[in-house]
Amino acid sequence: MRTALVIGTGLIGTSAALALAGRGVRVYLRDHDPDQARTAAALGAGLDQEPDGPVDLALVAVPPAHVAATLAAAIEGGLARAYLDVASVKGGPRRELRALGCDLSTYLGTHPMAGRERSGPLAATADLFEGRPWVLTPTRDTDTEVLNLALELVALCRAVPVVMDAEDHDRAVALVSHTPQLVSSLVAARLRNADETAVRLCGQGVRDVTRIAASDPRMWLEILSANPGPVADVLDALAADLDETVRALRALQAGKEGAAELEDVLRRGNDGRARVPGKHGAAPAVYETVTVLIGDQPGELARIFADAGRAGVNIEDVRIEHATGQQAGLIQLMVDPAVAGQLAGTLAERGWPVRR
Structure with a gap:
């Protein structure tokens, strides 16, 4: 890979551009907000100008709702040999591109599992993806050269490639990313009108649970709107557990039996937490x-x-x-x-x- 065009210079796009530029790739930057592209360029992420001809790779890093249209325009314009996006939802953009009649052999949907509570180019870092999973969702239509360029991108960003089906990916991120964001926000929302005395008692537990609630609501509204079904499925199951937990607590409040139900949910939580990968992706260790x-x-x-x-x-x-x-x-x-x-x-x- 010698040249790349990054379309969308927010946190993810600028971080990828910084990583590529730092490893010798000539990167061009494009954004609907020229000031944001200039900011990314000033950080060393590339050139805020159009390439002279087709580049090796076009990386689309725009909000999920705009991915398909942006990709379709890029493909129609012949901007690159390969087209990738980094949206957090994969099934929707591919279906939209297919409906638009785009050649999907040059396109591969990807999703780097990395981010921060802050957004925009000023929050970007060249090492944002280092050691993090980067999901690739090729199909039988995907050209081998496109897959190779995607793997090269992941390697240059020092991430770890993970190949998945697009629909499986969307269900997975609903469970491990999108639902946790909503749950964190729901818990943090309880603090909004809480008594100041109670808020001053906040310890590390509530800080851990509510950390990602500081994320940009507009960005998350776009992400959740692109993956509503799988997220709702997870929340349905969570709601059932919450209902059972509430009934158990009300039973204890009334002096009745309820401890067994509470213990069950707590132990299932232990079991689930034990499955979260540990250091360097290895099995969880006990420290x-x-x-x-x-x-x-x-x-x-x-x-x-x-x-x-x-x-x-x-x-x-x-x-x-x-x-x-x-x-x-x-x-x-x-x-x-x-x-x-x-x-x-x-x-x-x-x-x-x-x-x-």
């Missing part, structure tokens, strides 16, 4: 947590990581729980259980307040 009180001053994180390194311990994961109203917090260091005692001992020797 032990070493918790340390840490001050909110420059250099504290670097110091504790350096001390962990001196102990010869690899930190597998890390979380920080900030203390309300205090310039301090708890840092949770997740490590192999076999070395947890070694880490706790070394940190304590170096003056850290360790809590296990």
Whole structure:
């Protein structure tokens, strides 16, 4: 791949352009908002001008509702040898393109499973896709050269290719992406009019659950509108569980039996959480947590990581729980259980307040 045209310079389009440009591909940028394309170009993502002739790859990174029309115009204009999109829904655009009579041999629908709560070119980074799954949905009509260019794009962005059927993809993202977004927003909405005293009690649990509720509502309305059926199917099943949970809680409130139903839903949650891939996509590992009180001053994180390194311990994961109203917090260091005692001992020797 020597040349590429990125149509749509938001978070995903600009991040892909940055990755390609950083690896020697000549990238051209196009956006319905010229200022956004100029911003992406200023970041080093490419040139905000039209290519002289057909490019190797045209990457369409526009909202789902505009994907098919944008792709159809690009294909009709002969802008590239291969056409890809990065929309979060795959079945709809392909059906629309087929209805428009487009040649689908040069098109391949893709979806990088990466993103941030922020949007736009200023939120883009060249490493956004690194180590992340990038779904490819080829069909029997897909030209081999197009598939090879798609695989090259994924490799240049340092992502991990995953081949799926388009409809299977849409059902999968409804479960692991679209429904979690709605559930996060529904929980966060309970906080909107909550008493200030209650809100001040928010801990890491509610922060984790509501993190993605900060996402752009307009963007998510477009995504959900493109995949309503599969999302509604997941929510139907979730609603049934919620109804059962409410009945169990009301029974307990009335002094009746309900604990077994609650335990069932909690244990099923344990089972589901255990299936979420762990570090580097491997099977989930069980870590032990070493918790340390840490001050909110420059250099504290670097110091504790350096001390962990001196102990010869690899930190597998890390979380920080900030203390309300205090310039301090708890840092949770997740490590192999076999070395947890070694880490706790070394940190304590170096003056850290360790809590296990």
